[in-house]
Amino acid sequence: MPIMTVLLFFAFASCQKRNTTEESFGETAFHINHLIDNEELKTDALIYTNAAGNRYMVTEIQWFITNVRLVAEDGTEHIVSNQDEESVFYIDTDIPESMTINTGQKFPAGEYAGVKFTFGFDKAENQSHRFVNPPQSYMFWPIYLGGGYHYMKLNGKWINQQGKTEPFNFHLGIGQEYYDESKTNGALYNFGRSDSYEHCSGYQPPSVLPPVMGFIHNYFTVELNHPFTIGQDQTSSLELLMHIEQWFKAKRIYDHDEWGGAIMQQQDAMEIGIQNGPMVFELRNGK
Amino acid sequence: MKLTYKFVQGILLGFLLFLVACSDKTEIVDPPPAYTPTPYELEIPYAFPTKLNIPGDNPLTVEGVELGRYLFYDGRLSGRTHPDSLMSCSSCHIQENNFEPGVDHPVFEGGFVHGLSGQQTHHVVLPLVNLVWNSSGYGWNGSFYNNNENPNQRQIEDIVTLSVIAPDEMYGDTSRVKALFQSLDGYPELFYKAFGSDQITFKNMARAIAQFVRTLVSADAKIDRYLRGEEQLTQSELNGFILFTTEEGADCFHCHGGFGNPLFTTHLFYNNGKDTIFDDPLDRFAVTGDPMHKGAYKAPTLRNISLSGPYMHDGRFATLDEVIDFYSHDVKWSDQVDPLMHHVLRGGVQLTPSEKADVKAFITTLHDEKFLNNPAYSRPEKFPDQN
Known part of the structure; x- marks a missing residue:
C-alpha cells in the first residue's frame, strides 16, 4: 500500500509538470505583397484605373510599419521586434529583401486571432535622426513640415484631365495646420497641438505658404483579424497585403485631378489617405 | 637480447626527440608577423550614417x-x-x-x-x-x-x-x-x-x-553648425532652407537631402527632366537595362556645390543660377521623367527672383572651408623621394 501511494504520487506529479510548464514555441514570417485589383503590382505600367476614374501607374512604394503585434486568441499581444529590438520595419518595392519580415523571434505556439500594427510612427516614435543610415534615412520628413519620417512614399503618374501623364507623390506623414486669416480675423491662433521648432522661429514664409501653426500626427492603427496558428518549432508563414487601389477608395474617393502631384503640405488630401488606410491591408495565411 | 632491447629503446627515444625537435623547429621557422598598420579611426559626424562602404580587404589604416x-x-x-x-x-x-x-x-x-x-x-x-x-x-x-x-x-x-x-x-x-x-x-x-x-x-x-x-569628409559647413545648434542662419538662408525642403517650395530634398540626410544626396539616380531624347550610351539605363532609367543620372551631393561647376552630367550649365533657373522654368516632360519631378507640367517649381536668391543663399551654407583647406587632404610638400 505505501508503495502504491508513492508510485501514484510520482505519476500525478509528472503529469502536472507536463501540463503546466512545458511551453512550446514557434516563429512567424511575414511576406509583404502589393496588389492592385487583386493582381500583383506591375510597376511603371500605366494600366490601372482608380475609383475616381484616373488612369495611373505606380513606380515605387516605400513605407514603415511599427509596433507590430501578434494577437493571441486570449487577447495577449506579442510584439514583433527587429534585430535592434525595435518594432520598426521598412518596406521598399525596390529592395526585395525588405519584403520579408522574419526576425527569428520565438512566440508561444498556439492559436492567434490576428495582427495589429501602426502605419507609420506614433508621435513618440517619430523622432528626427532616429535613422541615420539609408534607405530609412532617405525617408526623413522635413523639419519645417513636422519632422520625423515619411510614413509612406507612393510614387507614380496618372493621366490628368488634359490627357497628359503627370507625376504624383502620394506621401503620408505629419500634417500641418497653416495660419488662416479668414478663420481668425487676423489673430494668430494655436491648435493646441503645436510642436514649436526653434530652428525655424525666424522664418518668413514665401508668399504662397502661410505660417505653420501646428502639426497633426497622421499615423493610424491597423487591426487585421485573421486567425492563424503557430506550430511548435515551426515557422508560420503569413502574407501581409497592401491593396493599393484602396488608398483611393476604401472610405472616400481620392482624385489625383483634385489634389495634384504633391500632398505633403495638403492635410485635407492626407486625411483621405488616413481614413482609407485601415482598409488597405489584409492578412492571409502564407503559401 | 637485453642489449638489443636497450639499443631499440635508445633508437626510439632518439627518434622521438628528433620529432619533437622538428616540430619545435617548424614553429620557429614560421615567418615573423608582418608589420601591423595602425587602424585609421574615421570620426562619424553629427547625424551622418554609421554604415561605411569600406571593402573588407582594404580597411583604413x-x-x-x-x-x-x-x-x-x-x-x-x-x-x-x-x-x-x-x-x-x-x-x-x-x-x-x-x-x-x-x-x-x-x-x-x-x-x-x-x-x-x-x-x-x-x-x-x-x-x-x-x-x-x-x-x-x-x-x-x-x-x-x-x-x-x-x-x-x-x-x-x-x-x-x-x-x-x-x-x-x-x-x-x-x-x-x-x-x-x-x-x-x-x-x-x-x-x-x-x-x-x-x-x-x-x-x-x-x-x-x-x-x-x-x-x-565634409561635415563642417555653416549648415552643419546650424544643425548642431552652433550658428544661426540669416533670414534669406532660412527662407532658402524652407524652400529647399518643401514640396510647394523648391522641392530639392527628396533627392538632395536636408535635416534628416546631411549628405545632401541620396546617391540615387533620377531623370530630372533635362531632355526629351535620350541617346547617351552611359546613362543609368546602360547599367540597369530598365527603359524607364533612360536619361537618369546620379543626384550629386550639394556640399560645396558652388565650386562644382560645370553642372549636370554633361556640364551644360556653367553657373548655379542657371541650374536654379532650369529647375524653376525649364524642366521637360518625358515618359522617363522621375515621379519626384511633380512640377514638370508647369516647367518647374516656378520660383520668384527673391525665392531663387534665397535658395542660392541656403545652398551657399553648404560651403565647407574647413574641408577645402584641410591640411590632411592637401598636396604634400615633398614626395617620399624628396621630389
Whole structure:
C-alpha cells in the first residue's frame, strides 16, 4: 500500500509538470505583397484605373510599419521586434529583401486571432535622426513640415484631365495646420497641438505658404483579424497585403485631378489617405 | 637480447626527440608577423550614417592613407616622368575646388577634362566628397557598385585602376606605373608600412589611393553648425532652407537631402527632366537595362556645390543660377521623367527672383572651408623621394 501511494504520487506529479510548464514555441514570417485589383503590382505600367476614374501607374512604394503585434486568441499581444529590438520595419518595392519580415523571434505556439500594427510612427516614435543610415534615412520628413519620417512614399503618374501623364507623390506623414486669416480675423491662433521648432522661429514664409501653426500626427492603427496558428518549432508563414487601389477608395474617393502631384503640405488630401488606410491591408495565411 | 632491447629503446627515444625537435623547429621557422598598420579611426559626424562602404580587404589604416595621399598627388602616377606627361588624381580633383577641376582650370577650359591622349571624358568630373558613405554606386550612372558581377567594377579601387589606364584620363600602363614607383626612393618603405611588403603591386597602389579618398569628409559647413545648434542662419538662408525642403517650395530634398540626410544626396539616380531624347550610351539605363532609367543620372551631393561647376552630367550649365533657373522654368516632360519631378507640367517649381536668391543663399551654407583647406587632404610638400 505505501508503495502504491508513492508510485501514484510520482505519476500525478509528472503529469502536472507536463501540463503546466512545458511551453512550446514557434516563429512567424511575414511576406509583404502589393496588389492592385487583386493582381500583383506591375510597376511603371500605366494600366490601372482608380475609383475616381484616373488612369495611373505606380513606380515605387516605400513605407514603415511599427509596433507590430501578434494577437493571441486570449487577447495577449506579442510584439514583433527587429534585430535592434525595435518594432520598426521598412518596406521598399525596390529592395526585395525588405519584403520579408522574419526576425527569428520565438512566440508561444498556439492559436492567434490576428495582427495589429501602426502605419507609420506614433508621435513618440517619430523622432528626427532616429535613422541615420539609408534607405530609412532617405525617408526623413522635413523639419519645417513636422519632422520625423515619411510614413509612406507612393510614387507614380496618372493621366490628368488634359490627357497628359503627370507625376504624383502620394506621401503620408505629419500634417500641418497653416495660419488662416479668414478663420481668425487676423489673430494668430494655436491648435493646441503645436510642436514649436526653434530652428525655424525666424522664418518668413514665401508668399504662397502661410505660417505653420501646428502639426497633426497622421499615423493610424491597423487591426487585421485573421486567425492563424503557430506550430511548435515551426515557422508560420503569413502574407501581409497592401491593396493599393484602396488608398483611393476604401472610405472616400481620392482624385489625383483634385489634389495634384504633391500632398505633403495638403492635410485635407492626407486625411483621405488616413481614413482609407485601415482598409488597405489584409492578412492571409502564407503559401 | 637485453642489449638489443636497450639499443631499440635508445633508437626510439632518439627518434622521438628528433620529432619533437622538428616540430619545435617548424614553429620557429614560421615567418615573423608582418608589420601591423595602425587602424585609421574615421570620426562619424553629427547625424551622418554609421554604415561605411569600406571593402573588407582594404580597411583604413594610418599608413595606407598617408601613402594614398602621396600617390593621389604624385604626377608620376601616369607612369611617366616628363613634365608634360605628368598626371595624377589631383590633376582633375583639386581640393580648393571641392576635388573637382573647377570652371577656371588653367588647362581644362570650363572644367571639361581631357586625358593624356587628348580625349575628353564622357561626363564631367564628380566631386570626391563623403564617398565613404556612398553604397549606391559610383559615377554618374553608378556603374561601379558593390555586388557587380564584374569584380573589376565595384569599388573606388577599381575606379583608380580605370583612371590610370583610360585614354581620357592618365592613359597609362599599370605594370609600368608600379615599376616606376618601385624605383622611387621612399615609396617601397611606405608600401611595407601600409601593406607588409615593399614589393609594390598596382593593386596596393589602388588600395592606398582609395583609402585616402575615403577619408575626404565634409561635415563642417555653416549648415552643419546650424544643425548642431552652433550658428544661426540669416533670414534669406532660412527662407532658402524652407524652400529647399518643401514640396510647394523648391522641392530639392527628396533627392538632395536636408535635416534628416546631411549628405545632401541620396546617391540615387533620377531623370530630372533635362531632355526629351535620350541617346547617351552611359546613362543609368546602360547599367540597369530598365527603359524607364533612360536619361537618369546620379543626384550629386550639394556640399560645396558652388565650386562644382560645370553642372549636370554633361556640364551644360556653367553657373548655379542657371541650374536654379532650369529647375524653376525649364524642366521637360518625358515618359522617363522621375515621379519626384511633380512640377514638370508647369516647367518647374516656378520660383520668384527673391525665392531663387534665397535658395542660392541656403545652398551657399553648404560651403565647407574647413574641408577645402584641410591640411590632411592637401598636396604634400615633398614626395617620399624628396621630389
